[in-house]
Amino acid sequence: MTTAPEIQKTAHANARWDxxxxxxxxxxxxxxxxxxxxLRGVDFGATLxxxxxxxxxxxxGKTTLISVIAGLLDPSxxxxxxxxxxxxxxxxxxxxxxxxxxxxxxxxxxxxxTSLTAAENAAVPLIADGVRxxxxxxxxTELLDRLGMGDKAGVMPKVLSxxxxxxxxxxxALVHEPRLIICDEPTAALDHKxxxxxxxxxxxxxxxxxxxxxxxxxxxxxFHHAHTIAHMDDGVVTHIESIKH
Amino acid sequence: xxxLALQMLRADRAKxxxxxxxxxxxxxxxxxxxxxxxxxxxxxxxxxxxxxxxEFWVMEPDTECFDQVKxxxxxxxxxxxxxxxxxxxxxxxxxxxxxxxxFGKLSVVTMMGVDDASLVGLPPRILKGKxxxxxxRGTVMIDPGGANLLFPGEKDVIxxxxxxxxxxxxxxxxxxxxxxxxxxxxxxxxxxxxxxLRQAEERDTTFIVGAYKPGADVAAVERSLRxxxxxxxxxxxxxxxxxRDYYAAQGIPLLFGLTIVIGLVVGTVITGQTFMxxxxxxxxxxxxxxxxxxxxxxxxxxLAAQAATVVFLGCCFGTALAAGTSELARELPFLxxxxxxxxxxxxxxxxxxxxxxVAVMVSFRTIQQLEPAAVFR
Ligand SMILES: Nc1ncnc2c1ncn2[C@@H]1O[C@H](COP(=O)(O)OP(=O)(O)O)[C@@H](O)[C@H]1O
Ligand SMILES: [Mg+2]
Numbered sequence: 001m002t003t004a005p006e007i008q009k010t011a012h013a014n015a016r017w018d019x020x021x022x023x024x025x026x027x028x029x030x031x032x033x034x035x036x037x038x039l040r041g042v043d044f045g046a047t048l049x050x051x052x053x054x055x056x057x058x059x060x061g062k063t064t065l066i067s068v069i070a071g072l073l074d075p076s077x078x079x080x081x082x083x084x085x086x087x088x089x090x091x092x093x094x095x096x097x098x099x100x101x102x103x104x105x106x107x108x109x110x111x112x113x114t115s116l117t118a119a120e121n122a123a124v125p126l127i128a129d130g131v132r133x134x135x136x137x138x139x140x141t142e143l144l145d146r147l148g149m150g151d152k153a154g155v156m157p158k159v160l161s162x163x164x165x166x167x168x169x170x171x172x173a174l175v176h177e178p179r180l181i182i183c184d185e186p187t188a189a190l191d192h193k194x195x196x197x198x199x200x201x202x203x204x205x206x207x208x209x210x211x212x213x214x215x216x217x218x219x220x221x222x223f224h225h226a227h228t229i230a231h232m233d234d235g236v237v238t239h240i241e242s243i244k245h
Numbered sequence: 246x247x248x249l250a251l252q253m254l255r256a257d258r259a260k261x262x263x264x265x266x267x268x269x270x271x272x273x274x275x276x277x278x279x280x281x282x283x284x285x286x287x288x289x290x291x292x293x294x295x296x297x298x299x300e301f302w303v304m305e306p307d308t309e310c311f312d313q314v315k316x317x318x319x320x321x322x323x324x325x326x327x328x329x330x331x332x333x334x335x336x337x338x339x340x341x342x343x344x345x346x347x348f349g350k351l352s353v354v355t356m357m358g359v360d361d362a363s364l365v366g367l368p369p370r371i372l373k374g375k376x377x378x379x380x381x382r383g384t385v386m387i388d389p390g391g392a393n394l395l396f397p398g399e400k401d402v403i404x405x406x407x408x409x410x411x412x413x414x415x416x417x418x419x420x421x422x423x424x425x426x427x428x429x430x431x432x433x434x435x436x437x438x439x440x441x442l443r444q445a446e447e448r449d450t451t452f453i454v455g456a457y458k459p460g461a462d463v464a465a466v467e468r469s470l471r472x473x474x475x476x477x478x479x480x481x482x483x484x485x486x487x488x489r490d491y492y493a494a495q496g497i498p499l500l501f502g503l504t505i506v507i508g509l510v511v512g513t514v515i516t517g518q519t520f521m522x523x524x525x526x527x528x529x530x531x532x533x534x535x536x537x538x539x540x541x542x543x544x545x546x547x548l549a550a551q552a553a554t555v556v557f558l559g560c561c562f563g564t565a566l567a568a569g570t571s572e573l574a575r576e577l578p579f580l581x582x583x584x585x586x587x588x589x590x591x592x593x594x595x596x597x598x599x600x601x602x603v604a605v606m607v608s609f610r611t612i613q614q615l616e617p618a619a620v621f622r
Contacts, residue, residue: 067618072536093540100538111533111620115256116249124249128539133248172537184621 017045017081019180019212020069025078027064038064040235041078046180046212051203051225054216056232062216065232066182069214070103071095083179100129104173106183106202110165112157112172118164119144119153122171129176136175143171147201163194167201174206181206183215187222199225246539250547251554253530257523261555264519268559268597269566271512275505275593276567276585282501284571284583289492290485291423292357292431295368296337299454301463302484303334303470306477310491311484312427314339316448317476324474325453330466334455335360338439344430345408350395354409354430356385358439358449365454367420367433374403374418379435385414388422389581391430407432409442424581426492509596516559516597517604520552524608528615535617544612552605553598560594 027039038061046052054062067073069082071090080087083102090098104125112121122140127133141153147167157165166186173181183202187195199215199222206213215226223229223243230240255261292311293302303325305315316338325334338358345351359366359379367376367386379386385407387395392402399405405416414434422431440449453476457463467478479487524531531544539547567585574583 063618063621067621070536072618093542096535096538096540099536103538105536107533107620109620111529113249113253113530113533115253120249120252124534125537127249128246128534128537128543 016047019048019083020044020046020214021079021081022065022069023079025065025068025075025080027061027068027073027076038235039068039075042232042235042237044230044232044237044240046214047228048179048212049207049209050227051207051213051215053223053226053229054214054232055218055220055223055229058218060232061235062232063184066184066214066216070105070182071099100125101176102179104176104178104181104206106166106169106173106181106186108185108188110157110162110169110189112165112168114157117154117156118149118160118168118171121157121168122175124172125176125178140171140175143175144168147171147205161194162190163198166190166194166198170198170201170205179211181211181213183213183217185216185218187217187219192221195219196222246543246547247550250550253527254523254551254554257526260519260523264516264523264555265559265562267512267515267519268556268601269562271508271516272560272563272593272597273566273570274508274512275596276564276590277570278501278504278508279589279593280567280571280583280585282498283586283589284580285426285497286489286493287584288424288426289488292355292425293481293485293488295423296366296454296481297369298365298456299481300456301454301466301478301480303453303455303476303478304451304484306471306475308477310488311339312488313491314451316451317453318448319450321474321476322450322453324476325455325470325478328466328469328473330458330461330463330469332456332458332461334453335363335365336436336450337366337452337454338436338449339451340439340443341429342409342442344395344432346395347406348396350397352391352394352430353427354391354407354432355425355427356409356432356434356439356442358434358436361435361437364435368422370421372419372421373401376418378417379433379438381417382435382437383412383414383441384417384434384438386418386420386433387416388420388425388431390424390428391432392416392419394430412441414438426488505593509593509600512597513600513604516555516601517607520555520601520604521608521611523551524548524611528611529620531612532615532617532620535612535615536620541613545609548605548608548612552601556594556598556601560597564590564594 022042022044025039025042028035028037030036042065056062068075075087119137119141122144123136126136144150144153147170149167152160152164187198190198203225226243228240228242230237305317308314322336325331340356342354342356344354357366361380364376378384387402396402396405402416402419407414420433425431443449470476470478571583571585574580
C-alpha cells in the first residue's frame with residue numbers, strides 16, 4: 001500500500017460523510033503519569049445508506065471512537081458532527097434523548113436484559129421513549145418475525161443461542177428506526193457461519209437510504225459486506241477504502 | 246419503564262423475597278413491640294377507665310397509681326360531697342387479698358367494693374349473670390381472666406365459691422372488666438361484702454369517685470379538696486396519666502423503644518443492603534439502558550417503584566402478621582387488652598419507607614456514576 005491513493009480515497013469519502021464526521025478527534029484517559037492517548041487525531045466518517053466498517057488491531061481505539069461518536073464519552077479535542085449535531089451542542093437529558101431516538105446499538109456481548117422476553121428486550125428503546133408497552137412489544141414482535149425470530153418472541157434470552165440473542169439485539173437496535181446504528185464486534189462471540197448470517201441480516205435489514213451503519217470488527221471474513229472500510233491503528237485512522245458491490 | 250423495572254425486580258426471586266421478608270419481619274417486630282407496650286400502658290389505666298361514670302377520683306395525696314393505694318379517712322366522702330361544684334360522689338374500696346378455691350388454686354386478687362346503692366364502679370358490661378346480684382352480702386362478680394385462673398377449664402363459674410381469708414364468697418356474675426396491668430383476677434362486689442373481709446380498725450374507703458356539676462370549675466374543686474382536706478383529686482384522665490407515668494418512670498418504654506429501634510435498623514439494613522446489591526448486580530443491564538437512552542428521571546422512577554413495591558408488600562405482610570398476633574393475644578384472658586393502634590401501623594411503615602429511601606438514593610447515585618461506555622467491554 002502506498003500513501004498517495006489512500007489519501008485520495010480519504011478525500012473522496014470525506015465529501016460524503018453526511019451521517020457522522022470526525023475531524024482531528026483526540027481522546028485521552030487519566031492525567032499525569034497515568035495519561036493514555038487513545039485517539040490521536042482521528043478523521044473518520046459514515047455515510048447514509050452505507051455500511052462503514054471500522055477495523056484495526058485490538059486496543060487501537062475503535063471502541064473509544066464509537067463511544068465518542070455515540071456521545072457516551074466526550075472527545076478531548078477535535079470536531080464531531082453526528083446527524084447534523086455538533087459535539088457540545090447537546091448536554092445532559094437532551095443528549096440522552098437524542099441518542100434514544102437516533103441511535104441503535106449492537107454489542108459483542110449481546111447485553112440482553114435477562115428478566116425480559118426477546119420481544120420485550122427488542123421493545124426497550126420504544127418503551128423508554130414512552131410508547132405503550134403493548135404497542136411496543138407488538139412492533140418488536142413484528143420486527144423479530146422479519147429477522148426470522150418470530151417463534152422466539154416470548155422466550156427468555158437465556159434459552160437462546162448466541163446467534164439468536166444477537167438477532168434479538170439487532171431487533172432492539174432497529175425497532176425505533178434510528179438513523180445511525182453502531183455495532184461493536186457483533187460477530188466476535190459467534191462462530192463463522194452464525195456470524196456471517198448475522199452480518200447478512202445486518203446488511204439487508206439495517207442498511208437503508210436514510211441510515212448509516214458503523215460496524216467495528218476485526219473479522220476479515222465479513223469485510224465483503226462493507227461499503228467502506230476505515231483502517232485504524234494506534235489511535236488514528238490510517239486509510240479508508242471503498243468496496244465496489 | 247416502571248413495568249420493566251418491576252419485572253427486573255421480580256426476576257431476582259431470592260432478593261425480591263428476601264427484601265419483602267426483611268421488611269415484613271421488621272414491621273412485625275416494631276408493631277408487635279409498640280402494640281404490646283401501648284397496650285400494657287393502656288392497662289395501667291384500664292380499671293379507672295372501666296368506672297365510666299366517674300369524672301373525678303379523690304384519693305390520699307400519696308397515691309400515685311391505681312395499683313399502689315392508701316385509703317382515705319372516713320370523713321372524706323362527706324367532705325367531697327360538701328365541696329362546691331361536686332354533683333355526686335360515692336365511695337370505692339380497693340383491697341388486695343389472697344383467694345383460694347376448692348380446686349386448690351391460690352392467687353392474689355384485686356377486690357373492688359362498690360357503693361351498694363348506686364353500684365358505681367362496676368365494669369360497664371356484664372357477660373353472665375346480673376349486676377344487681379352483687380348487692381347480696383357475700384357475693385362477687387369475677388372477670389374472665391380471673392375466672393380462667395381460679396377455675397381453669399370450668400365453663401360456667403356462676404355459683405362457684407372463692408375463699409378470701411375466712412370468708413367464702415359466691416360468684417354470681419361474670420364481668421367484662423378490662424385486663425388489669427397486674428394480671429390479677431378482679432373481683433367486684435358491694436362495699437358491704439368488702440367490709441366483711443376487713444379488719445375493724447382499717448379505713449374502709451380507698452377512693453371517692455363522682456361527677457362535677459355542669460360548668461363547675463374543675464381546678465377550683467381540686468384546689469379546695471387539697472387545701473381544705475388534704476385530699477388529692479384528679480380527673481379520670483389525670484389519674485390514668487398519673488398511673489401510666491408511674492410505670493413509665495420505671496424504664497419500660499426504654500426497653501420497648503430499644504427493640505423497636507433494633508427492628509427498624511435490622512429491617513432497613515437488610516432491605517437496603519439487598520436493594521443496593523440488586524442494583525450493583527444489575528449494573529450491566531442498567532448501563533445498557535443508559536446507552537439505549539433511559540434518562541436519570543426514568544431511573545429514579547424505576548428505583549422508586551422497585552423500592553415502593555418491596556416496602557408496600559413487606560408492610561402489608563408485616564402489619565397483617567402483627568394484627569393477627571394481637572388478635573390471637575386478645576384471645577388470651579390476661580392479654581385481652583392488646584391492640585394495634587392504626588397510627589402505630591402507619592408510623593412504623595412510614596419510618597421504614599423513609600429509611601429505605603436512603604438506599605434508593607444511594608442506588609440512584611450508583612446508576613448516575615455508571616460508565617455507559619463500559620457495556621462495550
Ligand atoms: N476508561 C479508560 N481508561 C483508561 N484507558 C482506557 C479506557 N478505555 C479504554 N482505554 C484504553 O484505550 C485503549 C483503546 O481501547 P479500545 O477503544 O477499547 O480499543 P479497541 O476497541 O480498539 O480494542 C486501550 O489501550 C484501553 O486500555
Ligand atoms: Mg473494542
